[in-house]
Amino acid sequence: MSWFESLILGLVQGLTEFLPISSSAHLRLTAAFAGWHDPGAAFTAITQIGTEAAVLIYFRKDIARIVSTWFRSLYTKALRSEQDAKMGWLVIVGSLPIGILGLVFKDAIVGPARDLRLTATTLIVMGIVLGIADRLAARDEEGGRHRAIRERKTLQQLGVKDGLIFGFCQAMALIPGVSRSGATISGGLLLGFTREAAARYSFLLAIPAVLASGAFEIKDVIEEPGHISWGPTVFATVIAFFVGYAVIAWFMKFITTKSFMPFVIYRILLGILLFVLIGTDVLSPHAGESGS
Numbered sequence: 001m002s003w004f005e006s007l008i009l010g011l012v013q014g015l016t017e018f019l020p021i022s023s024s025a026h027l028r029l030t031a032a033f034a035g036w037h038d039p040g041a042a043f044t045a046i047t048q049i050g051t052e053a054a055v056l057i058y059f060r061k062d063i064a065r066i067v068s069t070w071f072r073s074l075y076t077k078a079l080r081s082e083q084d085a086k087m088g089w090l091v092i093v094g095s096l097p098i099g100i101l102g103l104v105f106k107d108a109i110v111g112p113a114r115d116l117r118l119t120a121t122t123l124i125v126m127g128i129v130l131g132i133a134d135r136l137a138a139r140d141e142e143g144g145r146h147r148a149i150r151e152r153k154t155l156q157q158l159g160v161k162d163g164l165i166f167g168f169c170q171a172m173a174l175i176p177g178v179s180r181s182g183a184t185i186s187g188g189l190l191l192g193f194t195r196e197a198a199a200r201y202s203f204l205l206a207i208p209a210v211l212a213s214g215a216f217e218i219k220d221v222i223e224e225p226g227h228i229s230w231g232p233t234v235f236a237t238v239i240a241f242f243v244g245y246a247v248i249a250w251f252m253k254f255i256t257t258k259s260f261m262p263f264v265i266y267r268i269l270l271g272i273l274l275f276v277l278i279g280t281d282v283l284s285p286h287a288g289e290s291g292s
Contacts, residue, residue, distance in 0.1 A: 001036075001037075001039070001043075001229045001232045001233070002232065003231075003232055003235065005031075005034075005036055005039075005232065006229075006232030006233065006235045006236040006239075007235070007236070007239060008030060008034075009027055009030060009031070009039055009043070009047070009236050010047060010050075010235065010236030010237065010238070010239030010240045010243070011239055011240075011243055012026050012027055012030050013027060013044075013047045013048070013050070013051060013236065013239075013240040013243075013244070014050070014051060014054075014239060014240040014241070014242065014243025014244040014246075014247060015243055015247060017048065017051040017180075017181075017240070017244055017247070018051070018181055018203070018244065018247050018248050018251050019179075019181065019247065019251065019263060020130055020179050020181050020182030020185055020186075020260060020263045020267075021123075021179055021182065021263055021266060021267055021270075022119075022122075022123065022126075022173075022176065022177050022178060022179035022182065022267075023044070023048070023051075023179075023180075024044050024173075024176040024177070025119045025122075025123060025176045025177040025179075027039050027043070027044055027047075028114060028116070028119060028176055029116075029119070029270075029274075032116065032283060032287035033283075038114060040228075041114075041217070042217040042228050043228060043233055043236070045210075045213045045214045045216075045217040046214050046217055046218060046228075046233055046237060047233065047236050047237045047240045048210045048213070048214060048240075049210065049211065049214040049237060050236075050237035050238060050239070050240035050241035050244065051210075051240050051241065051244035052206065052207055052210040052211055052214075053241050054240075054241050054242075054244035054245035054248055055203050055204075055206065055207060055244075055248065056207065057245065058245060058248045058249065059200075059203065059204065062200075062204070063204070063207075065084050066084045066087050066088050066091070066204075067088065068084075069082050069084035069085045069088065070084065070085050070087075070088025070089070071088075072085075073085035073088075083155075083156055086158075087155070087158075087204070089160075090158055090159075090160065090162075090163040090201075091163075091204055091205055091207070091208065092208070093160055093163045093164060093167065094163040094164065094166045094167035094170065094201075094205045095167060095205060095208040095209055096164075096167060097164070097167040097168045097170065097171040098167065098170050098171040098173075098174065098209045099208075099209065099212065101171045101174060102171070102174055102209075102213065105174065114176055115285050115286065116274060116278060116283065116284075116285045116286070116287065117274075117275075117278060117285045118175065118176070118177065119176045119177035119271075119274065120177070120270075120271045120272075120274035120275050120278070121177070121271070122175055122176070122177030122178045122271075123177045123267045123268070123270055123271035123274070124267065124268050124271035124272065126172075126177070126178050126179060126182055126183060126186070126267065127263075127264045127265075127266075127267030127268040127271065128264075128268070129186050130182055130185070130186045130260055130263065130264050130267070131260070131261065131264035132190075133185075133186040133187075133189035133190045133260075134189060134259055134260040134261060134264065136189065136190065137152065137189045137194075137195060138259060140152055140192075152192055152193060152194040152197075153191070153192050153193045153194065153197065154193070154194060154197050155193075155197045155200065155201060157193075158193070158197075158201065162191055162193075165187055165191060166184050166187055166188060166191075166201060166202070166205060167205070168187075169183040169184045169186065169187030169188075170183060170184045170202070170205055170206065170209065177271075180202070180206055181199070181202050181203075181206075182263070182267075184198065184201070184202035184205060184206075185198045185199055185202050185260075188201065188202065195255040195256070195260075196252070196255060196256055199251070199252065199255055200252075203248070
């Protein structure tokens with residue numbers, strides 16, 4: 001991988017990680033359209049550490065409060081009813097599905113799941129799901145002639161069942177094209193949570209999964225050197241951090257007043273374009289993969 005490739009891929013990772021459009025799909029597509037090799041699951045997992053570092057800094061006060069209260073609640077019974085202590089457990093519970101499924105289906109994730117036909121399908125299908133979830137949220141918030149405004153749930157009303165559902169939604173992002181934020185936010189909206197609550201829990205829930213995934217990939221690369229270019233990868237990770245931080249700040253303001261429909265339309269159009277390009281042999285479904 002060249003330094004120029006790492007610059008572009010780092011920008012793509014930072015721009016797309018927190019938007020409901022799938023960073024893994026865009027890294028894959030950027031390589032395919034540019035004629036580069038697929039950056040691979042290891043590159044994706046490591047550069048995601050950069051964007052998760054942006055989450056840690058942006059939500060540092062929330063995270064410090066949650067971690068502190070959770071640890072103290074282990075030996076102070078009075079703190080166990082505190083919302084921050086509960087949130088600590090909910091993040092742990094919500095992280096179980098992706099941890100288990102990620103280990104079970106690791107070989108498929110780094111192999112067959114990177115077929116661009118599957119990516120195109122998930123872009124369209126999850127775009128439709130996000131559109132439906134967004135429309136239901138808008139209907140509750142706006143009400144109507146024969147329908148009163150319905151109050152949506154906040155994080156204070158998040159329970160273990162909700163956390164597990166969020167977790168399984170996050171696990172769907174193991175498939176390129178699904179989008180971690182898109183899947184979890186869609187799940188949250190369908191469960192009746194506000195856009196802000198769904199997005200905030202989505203970002204918190206991603207921290208253990210992404211950091212663990214990156215750590216495993218780093219361990220594998222160290223044990224089998226030569227599978228990744230360390231210099232360009234670290235450079236891309238740093239780029240992803242700075243761009244990702246700016247995107248989080250913008251996105252958290254955006255979702256308080258705006259609809260997700262622009263992302264829905266973008267996902268569907270991109271998925272259709274991919275099918276057209278593949279169907280007309282302009283693009284191979286395995287474009288960019290090693291040996292393609």
